[in-house]
Amino acid sequence: MTALLQILFDALSLGSLYALGALGIALIFGVMRLVNFAHGDYIAFCVFALLWPSIDAAAIVFAGNLPTIILIPLILAIGAGLSVLSEILVFRRFRNANPATMMIASFALGYVLKNFLLMLFSSRPKSIDLWSNLSQQVEIAGARIPLLQVITITITIVILIALTAFLKRTRFGLEMRAAAENFTMARMLGVKANRVIMLAFAISGMLAAAIGLILATQTGTVDIQMGMSVMLVAFIATVIGGLGSLPGAVIAGFLIGGASVLMQVILPLEARPFRDAFVYGAVIACLIWRPQGLFAPKSAKQRV
Amino acid sequence: MAQRSSLLARTISTLIILILILVAIAVVTKLAGSRPFERTVVEMFIRVMLVVGIYIFVGNSGVISFGHMGFMCIGAYAAAWFTIPAVMKQVSLPGLPNFLINTQLPIFLSAFLAGLLAALFALIVGRILMRLSGIAASIATFAMLAVINVVYSNWDSVTGGTGSIVGIPFYTGIWTALGGAILVVIIAYLYQISRSGLALRAGRDEATAAAASGVNIVRERLIAFVISAFVIGVAGALYGHFLGVVNPDAFYLSVTFITLSMLVVGGMNSLSGAVMGVIVISAIIQLLRWLEKGVDLGGTTLAIPNGLQEITIGLVMIIILMFRPSGLTRNREITWRLKGAGKPSE
Numbered sequence: 001m002t003a004l005l006q007i008l009f010d011a012l013s014l015g016s017l018y019a020l021g022a023l024g025i026a027l028i029f030g031v032m033r034l035v036n037f038a039h040g041d042y043i044a045f046c047v048f049a050l051l052w053p054s055i056d057a058a059a060i061v062f063a064g065n066l067p068t069i070i071l072i073p074l075i076l077a078i079g080a081g082l083s084v085l086s087e088i089l090v091f092r093r094f095r096n097a098n099p100a101t102m103m104i105a106s107f108a109l110g111y112v113l114k115n116f117l118l119m120l121f122s123s124r125p126k127s128i129d130l131w132s133n134l135s136q137q138v139e140i141a142g143a144r145i146p147l148l149q150v151i152t153i154t155i156t157i158v159i160l161i162a163l164t165a166f167l168k169r170t171r172f173g174l175e176m177r178a179a180a181e182n183f184t185m186a187r188m189l190g191v192k193a194n195r196v197i198m199l200a201f202a203i204s205g206m207l208a209a210a211i212g213l214i215l216a217t218q219t220g221t222v223d224i225q226m227g228m229s230v231m232l233v234a235f236i237a238t239v240i241g242g243l244g245s246l247p248g249a250v251i252a253g254f255l256i257g258g259a260s261v262l263m264q265v266i267l268p269l270e271a272r273p274f275r276d277a278f279v280y281g282a283v284i285a286c287l288i289w290r291p292q293g294l295f296a297p298k299s300a301k302q303r304v
Numbered sequence: 305m306a307q308r309s310s311l312l313a314r315t316i317s318t319l320i321i322l323i324l325i326l327v328a329i330a331v332v333t334k335l336a337g338s339r340p341f342e343r344t345v346v347e348m349f350i351r352v353m354l355v356v357g358i359y360i361f362v363g364n365s366g367v368i369s370f371g372h373m374g375f376m377c378i379g380a381y382a383a384a385w386f387t388i389p390a391v392m393k394q395v396s397l398p399g400l401p402n403f404l405i406n407t408q409l410p411i412f413l414s415a416f417l418a419g420l421l422a423a424l425f426a427l428i429v430g431r432i433l434m435r436l437s438g439i440a441a442s443i444a445t446f447a448m449l450a451v452i453n454v455v456y457s458n459w460d461s462v463t464g465g466t467g468s469i470v471g472i473p474f475y476t477g478i479w480t481a482l483g484g485a486i487l488v489v490i491i492a493y494l495y496q497i498s499r500s501g502l503a504l505r506a507g508r509d510e511a512t513a514a515a516a517s518g519v520n521i522v523r524e525r526l527i528a529f530v531i532s533a534f535v536i537g538v539a540g541a542l543y544g545h546f547l548g549v550v551n552p553d554a555f556y557l558s559v560t561f562i563t564l565s566m567l568v569v570g571g572m573n574s575l576s577g578a579v580m581g582v583i584v585i586s587a588i589i590q591l592l593r594w595l596e597k598g599v600d601l602g603g604t605t606l607a608i609p610n611g612l613q614e615i616t617i618g619l620v621m622i623i624i625l626m627f628r629p630s631g632l633t634r635n636r637e638i639t640w641r642l643k644g645a646g647k648p649s650e
Binding site (some may be wrong): 097107 | 368432433435436437439440443444446447448450451454455458557561564565568569572609610611612614615617618619621622625626629630
């Protein structure tokens with residue numbers, strides 16, 4: 001029972017990260033059919049914003065020393081700002097380009113961001129002490145769960161609820177949902193394209209910042225590559241969930257997180273190093289089974 | 305039959321021009337006589353093989369594949385298995401079956417077999433994956449790449465794990481690489497004017513109409529997938545013989561993205577685009593490297609700061625795509641008739 005609870009928390013906290021990432025990617029894909037490969041670099045950028053540029057191994061914490069109450073909004077704002085800025089400077093000019101071109105443009109942008117960080121901070125991973133007191137364990141029904149996991153899951157749930165409320169209850173949210181479902185039709189009905197797209201980028205950037213903060217606290221290190229793996233899984237989750245479906249992206253994020261943790265437990269010892277191969281194999285199986293995704297919106301179905 | 309020959313006559317100039325460009329680059333490099341520069345050019349020719357290999361599938365089918373560098377991985381490791389001396393293999397790769405440990409094949413035979421192995425793998429996997437289209441297919445090919453990477457990174461006794469396998473004979477020089485690049489360009493050209501290539505492109509542009517005219521899109525895609533896997537497998541083998549070492553991370557995300565970028569920047573629906581994308585991007589990278597090292601201008605050395613090279617190449621790619629969203633060649637083929645010759649690729 002306790003072991004089971006432990007697995008559940010592991011799965012949920014890993015799934016939380018993937019879900020937040022998938023949401024960030026799905027939001028942008030919904031409004032402009034862009035698969036944003038720079039998303040992983042937004043995550044890294046937000047974490048490095050905590051530090052003062054230096055190429056030493058020891059991190060010089062700068063913004064990270066601010067009181068939490070200022071720090072979190074600041075990092076979220078940096079994420080949103082970076083994301084919106086990339087929209088204005090780059091992606092706006094690709095509105096009519098085909099998806100492959102946009103994808104490569106986003107990859108090139110990520111490459112620029114990554115190498116910008118590389119120039120300022122060097123490629124060595126740095127250790128950082130961010131809310132390390134969160135790594136203590138709490139006891140829940142007999143199982144010892146790291147406090148951070150509980151907080152990660154709670155934060156994710158809060159973000160999801162807040163975002164749902166925003167999307168369902170406000171005018172902006174309505175516009176975004178309409179745009180995600182059928183962008184052309186939404187524009188014809190009076191939705192302002194630029195405003196909706198900027199909003200989507202802002203939220204997506206904030207989600208990236210949130211992931212960055214969680215990752216930095218969890219691992220205690222800052223690394224230029226840190227956003228990459230989350231971004232790739234999130235990207236896969238977005239597709240499995242059904243492109244254009246926000247709840248689908250979130251659920252698929254949790255599913256992949258759950259599958260990874262579960263396979264870590266149930267695979268025989270000698271097969272464990274190959275865990276990711278099984279996870280990706282499951283991804284392929286899932287795609288063959290439901291090419292449109294598990295929760296594809298009706299509008300996304302091909303008509304032929 | 306008459307139509308086929310006229311298609312050949314209409315398009316053969318593209319092939320000739322591309323080959324001449326490649327040969328010219330090799331000759332100029334040889335004349336320049338600088339060893340480091342020659343290595344850069346060899347690497348560029350291998351990239352031509354890779355990008356044209358991707359083009360055979362991506363360009364003709366319109367399905368973006370993130371998985372093709374997996375075939376490069378398969379090819380490079382197969383070349384390592386076939387050509388490293390038996391004594392070294394016994395120590396570093398004890399898990400190999402006996403007949404593999406005891407064989408040491410000539411390099412060209414081994415490269416050919418490496419390509420075949422990659423093609424065989426593509427045939428098996430492709431039978432499943434080619435049913436998918438659009439972004440689902442892209443993700444599935446990426447998942448395939450990830451599976452290959454995980455397996456080759458962890459199957460220590462056969463692949464040496466994440467460490468590098470050393471001892472692959474050095475062989476690939478500028479002429480071998482040039483030969484490989486030309487061969488691949490010819491294969492790609494022959495495929496795109498073949499019945500299957502034309503059918504696949506019809507399916508890319510107008511899936512419904514093509515299917516209604518009797519094109520079996522899944523089958524044509526599979527053919528393209530297998531051919532491109534063969535080409536990239538051979539390229540992987542030559543790359544192994546160029547570096548003398550292989551390790552799984554050399555065939556993962558960064559090479560996937562750089563090759564795809566070259567293809568898209570060049571123009572992903574034309575063979576000329578694939579070749580020109582590699583040449584232009586490689587040239588810019590080389591230029592920036594020189595600038596990074598410093599240029600002597602009347603006694604003062606001008607150098608751009610380290611790290612600026614990567615940033616610049618990223619920016620250049622974004623700017624090219626901004627002004628030419630369908631690539632430098634605008635998806636057209638280069639032909640004799642320079643003016644107005646560019647009708648959109650068929």
